[in-house]
Amino acid sequence: MKVVAFNGSARKGGNTADMIRMVFAELEAEGIETELVELSGKRMDGCIACSKCFENRDRRCAVTRDFMNDCITRMDEADGIILGSPTYFGNVSTEMKALIDRAGMVALANDSMFARKVGAAVVACRRGGAMQTFNALNTFFFIEQMIVPGSRYWNMGIGMNKGEVQQDAEGLETMKTLGQNMAWLLKKLHA
Numbered sequence: 001m002k003v004v005a006f007n008g009s010a011r012k013g014g015n016t017a018d019m020i021r022m023v024f025a026e027l028e029a030e031g032i033e034t035e036l037v038e039l040s041g042k043r044m045d046g047c048i049a050c051s052k053c054f055e056n057r058d059r060r061c062a063v064t065r066d067f068m069n070d071c072i073t074r075m076d077e078a079d080g081i082i083l084g085s086p087t088y089f090g091n092v093s094t095e096m097k098a099l100i101d102r103a104g105m106v107a108l109a110n111d112s113m114f115a116r117k118v119g120a121a122v123v124a125c126r127r128g129g130a131m132q133t134f135n136a137l138n139t140f141f142f143i144e145q146m147i148v149p150g151s152r153y154w155n156m157g158i159g160m161n162k163g164e165v166q167q168d169a170e171g172l173e174t175m176k177t178l179g180q181n182m183a184w185l186l187k188k189l190h191a
Contacts (some may be wrong), residue, residue: 002033004074005082008096012040015124015165016084019157019175026179039095047101053109072103083137084122090129094137100140115145123156130156143181149181
């Protein structure tokens with residue numbers, strides 16, 4: 001089994017990545033392979049509403065000038081998908097929004113290709129807005145017919161500067177529990 005995570009932060013190795021790694025530690029302890037994809041520095045254009053994905057039905061976006069199809073392929077091949085985003089003005093980052101919109105359309109155009117995969121949201125915030133970001137990520141999972149495990153609290157951690165999320169004890173426990181629950185669910189689904 002494999003879980004791929006996408007860090008939608010413009011900052012590599014920051015708080016969002018730290019939280020994803022906390023989830024990964026629990027998955028890896030259960031023998032589940034993990035891969036972190038950093039979207040920082042990658043070209044991620046928004047959807048142009050061409051609807052070619054519905055014509056082509058080839059599990060790819062018709063726009064090929066950026067990093068998107070690499071992401072879609074990784075999502076398609078994985079058993080579980082983690083979407084991690086910092087909170088930018090009360091919502092997901094630009095890169096994460098592009099991923100949600102374009103991967104989401106390709107998946108819907110190809111018989112809901114992410115259906116029944118396990119999905120989990122990870123959100124970093126400085127102070128507020130995390131719930132809107134969390135809801136945006138979960139909305140993607142639900143419309144794609146994915147299965148979403150819960151945790152002991154909403155999947156967020158608080159911290160602004162790199163590493164500050166490591167001081168959020170409740171956030172770290174939430175990530176640990178999320179990883180345990182995601183591993184349990186993946187094992188039940190693949191038993």
